[in-house]
Amino acid sequence: MFRDMRRKKQQLSQEECLAILNAATSGVLSVIGDDGYPYGVPLSFVRIGSTLVFHSAADGHKIDAIKANPKASFTVVAQDKVVPSEYNTHFRSVIAFGRVRLVQDAEEKMALLRALGDHYWPNHDVELAAEIEPRFNHMHVLAFGVEHLTGKQSLALMEQPS
Ligand SMILES: Cc1cc2nc3c(=O)[nH]c(=O)nc-3n(C[C@H](O)[C@H](O)[C@H](O)COP(=O)(O)OP(=O)(O)OC[C@H]3O[C@@H](n4cnc5c(N)ncnc54)[C@H](O)[C@@H]3O)c2cc1C
Numbered sequence: 180m181f182r183d184m185r186r187k188k189q190q191l192s193q194e195e196c197l198a199i200l201n202a203a204t205s206g207v208l209s210v211i212g213d214d215g216y217p218y219g220v221p222l223s224f225v226r227i228g229s230t231l232v233f234h235s236a237a238d239g240h241k242i243d244a245i246k247a248n249p250k251a252s253f254t255v256v257a258q259d260k261v262v263p264s265e266y267n268t269h270f271r272s273v274i275a276f277g278r279v280r281l282v283q284d285a286e287e288k289m290a291l292l293r294a295l296g297d298h299y300w301p302n303h304d305v306e307l308a309a310e311i312e313p314r315f316n317h318m319h320v321l322a323f324g325v326e327h328l329t330g331k332q333s334l335a336l337m338e339q340p341s
Contacts, residue, residue: 181276181326181327184329184331186331188334188337189331189332189333189334189337190329190330190331191271191273191329191330191331191332192330193328195330196273196328196329196330197226197328199255199257199271199272199273199330200226200231200255200273200275201226202257203224203255203257204223204299205221205222205223205224205255206221206222206224206253206254206255207219207220207221207222207253207254207255208220208221208222208233208241208251208252208253208279208323209251209252209253209254210241210244210245210248210250210251210279211244211247211248211250212240212241212244213240213243213244218240218241218244219254220240220241222235223295223299224253224295224323225294225295225298225299227291227294229324229325230322230323230324230325231253231275231277231322231323231325232291232294232295232320232321232322232323233295233320233321233323234292234295234318234319234320234321235318235319235320235321236317236318236319237317237318237319242281242319245279245281245321246281249278249279249280250276250277250278251276251277251278251279251323252274252275252276252277253274253275253277253323254272254273254274254275255272255273256270256271256272257271257272257273258270258271258272258332258336262335265335267333267335268333269333269335269336270331270332270333270336271330271331271332271333271336272330272331272332273328273329273330273331274328274329274330275323275325275327275328276325276326276327276328277323277324277325277326277327278323278324278326279321279322279323279324280321280322280323280324281319281320281321282319282320282321282322287320288315288320289311289315291320291322292311292315292320293307293311295320296310296311
């Protein structure tokens with residue numbers, strides 16, 4: 180049911196999409212929010228295989244939205260270099276579609292949180308444990324299962340090495 184990209188020439192390979200997700204420090208999670216208004220919220224994340232992992236406060240707009248409808252998309256802009264003389268931007272971005280699960284199992288939740296923390300500050304297990312433990316029961320871990328992943332770059336970037 181997911182759409183094909185119209186400008187196929189500009190489509191990135193799956194490997195290039197994954198590389199963008201691996202290198203990104205944040206992206207925008209889009210959910211169906213209050214009264215059907217789309218709600219795009221910036222979040223830090225880590226990719227583990229075909230899952231994107233987020234952490235969140237236990238309550239709030241995004242949690243209410245996910246509980247009501249787990250379908251979501253996640254957008255990362257990897258590059259956006261404005262070229263004024265071309266009235267253009269040299270861009271590279273990815274969009275993932277999937278469903279978000281609130282992780283309930285304590286063991287899985289801890290493992291995903293450790294992976295998330297380790298992604299941002301590797302090899303600091305003691306500091307990470309001190310960060311997680313007091314918050315563990317008052318937060319959510321979100322697992323976004325990627326069902327469809329596309330990446331696109333501007334025409335100009337196709338001539339340049341990524
Ligand atoms: C680069 C980046 C990384 C972030 N990483 C994380 C993360 O890993 N985990 C995390 O929980 N949060 C992160 N945040 C904060 C996140 O964007 C939300 O503010 C936060 O998660 C609360 O979301 P909520 O829906 O519970 O907020 P609520 O307070 O319930 O939202 C109520 C309303 O406040 C407004 N609002 C909420 N957040 C923002 C925002 N960021 N900018 C403008 N308006 C806003 C919206 O109008 C929203 O409808 C990050 C923000 C940025 C910019």
